[in-house]
Amino acid sequence: MSSFPETFLWGAATAAYQVEGAYLEAGKTLSVVDESIAPEYADTSIASDHYHRFKEDICLMKELGLTAYRFSIAWTRILPNGRGAINQAGVDFYNQLIDELIKNNIEPIVTIYHFDLPVVLQEEYGGFSSRKIIPDFVAYCRVLFEQFGDRVNYWLTINEQSNMFLLPYLISFTESSEQSLLKQKYEMNHIMTVAHASAVKLCHELLPDAKIGPALGVSPVYPKTCNPKDVLAAEKAEELRNTFFLELYCNGQYLPSMQAYMKEHDCLPTIEVGDMALIKEGKCDFLGLNYYDSKTVEHVTALERGKELVINTSGEVGSTEKEVVEGIYKGCSNPYLESNDWDWEIDPEGLRITLNRIYQRYQIPLIITENGLGGIDTLTENNQVHDDYRIEYLKKHLEQIQLAIVQDGVAVFGFCPWSFIDLISTTSGFRKRYGFVYVDRTDTEVRELTRYKKDSFYWYQGVIRSNGKRL
């Protein structure tokens, strides 16, 4: 028996800079991520060459049976100067992409902003470090709503505000020496929240039938033991990592404990008159959740100094260095969970826990906008990829979604695993692959970029055909 609603969106996801390539073609300019991929990995100039092969790729989506496709629009393709003149070639590309999807009965789910800030705006005023970004972001959104709103029903404002806040180098935000890094992060987060809410409001005005929400990066936090000190550390970590953002998006307010934290640490953002009213008004229609793993923390003694998280970007097991948030918590590993080569702890039940923590509190429709396993895939001599590890990962996560729907009453309306096709991992190039479709290239050799269907492709095809009866 399937518990997935008949209208469930069976999707898959990508982001512009990770798949498109053509990064300086047809009027496009560079974004901050085009410049920030580590030199040992493939750059975004060709990526998976989706820009030139999107028709072939949509044929594969059709064959896979997708009913939805989450992709992002490159701001720099639409507005090469970050604002002002529209680049018609950029609009034409996304028009063709959207039309081709619709022709194949695939619902487009559009991410407006996926880390790829135009470099020009970064250089001019430091991007999201400045309130000047708000009118520019809103103007960009207006262009998208006016150009594509007649065909796009689902919009995602900002991808992983939480991760950009926790790992600010993801958007290379401009650090200044005048304020503490902490204060700058909270300022940036506030500006992003105002930008997000303004986009939601504009969407509601211009496209009353469309639905809009953020794509939030979430990981539930567990205490290392039942020692109340560890439990408290985990609750604080959950607030800092997840509830802080959820309260802003869903209730338009700063969580009281976060207000106290920001006061105590002298990092209260500048809140202008009207900001909080706007954030409240710009309430989203649904939440997109990017879920990969859970986190475990323990209490930290008064003597321990803070330490930033160092992520594993090489796939060398054990090279992650967990963070210490002074006086609050420190990260540790979970002995009940296995990890992938990048030390991400695989935790399907954690997805059910997350869905419950969020839905029972906010009762807002949820869609999984990312979930998947990054791994080193091998193409066999007869061009097959036996990625049973990926099938196992996705199957177990889908089982938990099913349980959340049936046993916990959670409203989940879609699943967009990461990723439809192999692409440049944000942190680890083509070495770390996620796709259902293999792209024949490596970080150093571009090759023919031929597409091959992995075993997971055929598995997911069966899942979709049976509407989740056959996992």
Ligand code: BG6
């Ligand atoms: C999410 C991002 O954080 O995780 C994606 O939205 C990213 O852009 C994905 O690719 C997986 O992370 P990584 O570092 O393995 O590519």
